[in-house]
Amino acid sequence: MKNFRLNHLRELEAESIYVIREVAAQFERPVMLFSGGKDSIIMFHLALKAFHPARLPFPLLHIDTGHNFKETLDFRDALMKKTGTRLEVRYVEDSIKAGKVAEEKGPNASRNRAQTVTLLDALEELKVDAAMGGGRRDEEKARAKERFFSHRDEFGQWDPKNQRPELWNIFNGRKNMGEHFRVFPISNWTELDVWQYIALENIELPSLYFTHEREVVNRDGVWLAKSPYLQLKEGEKWERRVIRFRTIGDMTCTGAVESPADTLEDIINEVAASRTTERGGRADDKRSEAAMEDRKKEGYF
Amino acid sequence: MDAKTLQNYETSELLRFTTAGSVDDGKSTLIGRLLYDSKAIFEDQMEAIEEASMRSGADEVNLALLTDGLRAEREQGITIDVAYRYFATPKRKFIIADTPGHVQYTRNMVTGASTANAALILVDARHGVIEQTLRHAFIASLLQIPHVVVCVNKMDLVDYSEEVFEEIRTVFMGFAGKLAIKDIHFIPISALKGDNVVNRSTKMDWYQGPTLMYLLEHVYIGSDNNHIDARFPVQYVIRPQSAEYPDYRGYAGRLASGTLRKGDAVVVLPSGFSSHVKSIDFYKDSLDIAYAPQSVTITLEDDIDISRGDMIVRENNRPEISQDIDIMICWLNDKPMRPGGKYALMHTSNEVRCMIRDVKYKIDINTLDRNNEDKSIGMNDIGRLSIRTTKPLYFDSYRQNRVTGSLILIDEATNETVCAGMIV
Numbered sequence: 001m002k003n004f005r006l007n008h009l010r011e012l013e014a015e016s017i018y019v020i021r022e023v024a025a026q027f028e029r030p031v032m033l034f035s036g037g038k039d040s041i042i043m044f045h046l047a048l049k050a051f052h053p054a055r056l057p058f059p060l061l062h063i064d065t066g067h068n069f070k071e072t073l074d075f076r077d078a079l080m081k082k083t084g085t086r087l088e089v090r091y092v093e094d095s096i097k098a099g100k101v102a103e104e105k106g107p108n109a110s111r112n113r114a115q116t117v118t119l120l121d122a123l124e125e126l127k128v129d130a131a132m133g134g135g136r137r138d139e140e141k142a143r144a145k146e147r148f149f150s151h152r153d154e155f156g157q158w159d160p161k162n163q164r165p166e167l168w169n170i171f172n173g174r175k176n177m178g179e180h181f182r183v184f185p186i187s188n189w190t191e192l193d194v195w196q197y198i199a200l201e202n203i204e205l206p207s208l209y210f211t212h213e214r215e216v217v218n219r220d221g222v223w224l225a226k227s228p229y230l231q232l233k234e235g236e237k238w239e240r241r242v243i244r245f246r247t248i249g250d251m252t253c254t255g256a257v258e259s260p261a262d263t264l265e266d267i268i269n270e271v272a273a274s275r276t277t278e279r280g281g282r283a284d285d286k287r288s289e290a291a292m293e294d295r296k297k298e299g300y301f
Numbered sequence: 302m303d304a305k306t307l308q309n310y311e312t313s314e315l316l317r318f319t320t321a322g323s324v325d326d327g328k329s330t331l332i333g334r335l336l337y338d339s340k341a342i343f344e345d346q347m348e349a350i351e352e353a354s355m356r357s358g359a360d361e362v363n364l365a366l367l368t369d370g371l372r373a374e375r376e377q378g379i380t381i382d383v384a385y386r387y388f389a390t391p392k393r394k395f396i397i398a399d400t401p402g403h404v405q406y407t408r409n410m411v412t413g414a415s416t417a418n419a420a421l422i423l424v425d426a427r428h429g430v431i432e433q434t435l436r437h438a439f440i441a442s443l444l445q446i447p448h449v450v451v452c453v454n455k456m457d458l459v460d461y462s463e464e465v466f467e468e469i470r471t472v473f474m475g476f477a478g479k480l481a482i483k484d485i486h487f488i489p490i491s492a493l494k495g496d497n498v499v500n501r502s503t504k505m506d507w508y509q510g511p512t513l514m515y516l517l518e519h520v521y522i523g524s525d526n527n528h529i530d531a532r533f534p535v536q537y538v539i540r541p542q543s544a545e546y547p548d549y550r551g552y553a554g555r556l557a558s559g560t561l562r563k564g565d566a567v568v569v570l571p572s573g574f575s576s577h578v579k580s581i582d583f584y585k586d587s588l589d590i591a592y593a594p595q596s597v598t599i600t601l602e603d604d605i606d607i608s609r610g611d612m613i614v615r616e617n618n619r620p621e622i623s624q625d626i627d628i629m630i631c632w633l634n635d636k637p638m639r640p641g642g643k644y645a646l647m648h649t650s651n652e653v654r655c656m657i658r659d660v661k662y663k664i665d666i667n668t669l670d671r672n673n674e675d676k677s678i679g680m681n682d683i684g685r686l687s688i689r690t691t692k693p694l695y696f697d698s699y700r701q702n703r704v705t706g707s708l709i710l711i712d713e714a715t716n717e718t719v720c721a722g723m724i725v
Binding site: 003004005006007008010011012013014015017018021022024025048049050051052053054055137138141144145160161163164165166167168169170172174175176187188190192193 | 314384386394411523536541542543546553555560582584649707718
């Protein structure tokens with residue numbers, strides 16, 4: 001007698017595929033946000049599984065801050081080519097040039113917040129009614145209260161105190177003209193689940209996630225990579241360290257960890273033993289206790 | 302978590318549970334204890350809440366800050382919304398739907414309970430079974446949560462007394478007898494001191510049962526899903542129309558219950574056309590069998606017109622089909638129900654409209670008494686309605702099937718989800 005039980009990774013997988021298909025069925029012009037980070041890579045992988053042998057019934061959308069690691073962009077382009085996927089890219093640089101958002105100044109300057117403007121413009125331009133993102137509830141405390149189907153008003157804003165109740169697996173995607181949804185297919189995955197699934201499915205990742213030597217600077221306990229976009233403060237200096245990245249985002253605010261992990265198995269062990277969250281290395285979250293909540297209300301992912 | 306976890310990840314199961322209660326019951330302390338002892342709280346999170354506790358002038362670290370994610374919640378010291386928390390042991394991965402005890406308690410608890418395998422109900426040993434305890438037990442029963450664990454907390458404050466524990470068990474069982482709870486457990490704990498949460502208490506020799514963590518890791522969830530009635534609501538039709546797959550027509554969906562095998566004789570609702578399962582596809586694999594809750598793509602031997610909202614079932618095991626349906630409901634919106642009103646209805650992958658024909662009765666959630674006179678239904682109310690739908694639904698009773706037996710009502714003016722319905 002076969003035991004009809006899914007292990008936890010397969011159950012999460014089945015749930016996410018269900019959510020992605022629900023988006024394709026309920027909305028007319030969905031997109032899937034893609035940053036080149038591991039979460040968007042597994043979300044994309046789940047989407048491929050959801051519609052195989054057909055191609056994705058929606059394009060991917062990358063909001064390019066202009067501060068990306070080269071490795072991320074190379075990886076992105078190779079993956080799109082290999083899978084024959086349509087990719088839309090919109091640039092924060094263009095929003096700055098158009099005077100829609102001002103570039104932050106100073107040594108901690110980041111385009112993290114500015115990308116919300118570019119994102120909202122892109123959603124309007126492409127007439128998007130549902131944008132899927134790789135946010136997970138375990139990442140951050142404001143995200144712990146996020147729905148799978150998260151309603152946004154005509155300004156793209158989130159009203160966390162007035163969210164629609166979400167029962168069973170019935171997702172209410174009804175909305176008025178001009179409003180849209182943010183959908184989070186991998187809401188219930190943890191960082192460890194993501195890594196275990198990457199190992200289970202043998203999913204290819206950008207090399208940044210694995211150990212390498214790089215010039216970095218230590219700022220407030222976080223290792224930031226050397227780039228033309230980062231200015232040293234007084235007393236800071238570049239050092240060569242053996243590091244890897246736990247998350248990949250904008251170069252100016254994505255922190256590295258010192259690590260020798262060069263295989264998935266090593267990384268899984270490291271993540272399982274880790275005593276800090278992956279966003280602990282994200283300077284953007286350290287700005288205030290409610291930094292994420294405030295950005296999300298404005299329309300950030 | 303140790304290296305063994307990782308070897309186990311291919312066999313570890315997922316358990317979803319809900320915790321309901323107020324801060325006073327020690328719920329946050331209990332969750333904090335489970336997360337902390339299973340090493341799911343990270344140093345930077347701990348630092349952040351230590352800092353926040355200090356700022357608000359508290360003497361001890363307030364573990365509730367871990368679950369209270371929104372600014373307003375931290376400022377007011379209340380929980381507004383369902384928060385999801387995650388931890389894992391070598392045996393299982395856990396998802397906690399943590400629901401608040403105060404504001405809109407019923408609506409949030411119903412939401413958290415809808416997907417749960419187990420409910421943790423906290424009782425303060427000093428106060429015994431109170432109204433709120435019964436409310437929680439009732440909702441667990443209404444939502445058919447398969448396992449209920451009554452945690453009698455703060456045993457340290459009643460000298461770890463067996464009598465106190467037994468008294469609470471007796472009172473609770475007296476009430477639970479009126480409910481439909483399949484599996485119920487009682488555990489004497491002290492979340493603060495850690496007795497019987499993860500580690501066995503040395504102060505309660507009279508208790509021979511499992512610790513809470515042991516129970517969560519071992520409670521048998523294999524039969525929580527309905528494995529008998531094959532129900533495949535079609536979610537999406539996959540038609541590649543590519544050179545490689547010119548004629549492929551696959552029906553994508555998630556098995557709501559039961560199993561489907563290659564070659565099975567099936568019938569498609571509502572058309573009633575029969576066919577056989579030609580293949581069960583999952584990405585690049587072809588499966589012999591699919592079971593709930595797998596998401597797969599099914600192809601049939603015959604060309605039949607099938608679209609989203611249709612349901613594929615076995616020829617000899619069909620759901621009920623009707624436009625007149627009785628449902629138990631929980632009302633979720635500030636705007637009260639409009640008697641005779643029309644609402645949008647979502648059920649599996651189907652969307653129809655319905656009209657409220659009658660309020661059969663309302664339930665006083667504290668006494669379980671039925672009120673046949675009062676026909677007004679507002680926020681947090683629980684009752685029984687008769688509705689008529691514009692098209693037939695294919696369904697099972699919620700008692701038999703939590704997927705094909707559940708539905709939601711949507712206000713067509715605001716698009717808000719206003720009602721959770723369980724088909725009687």
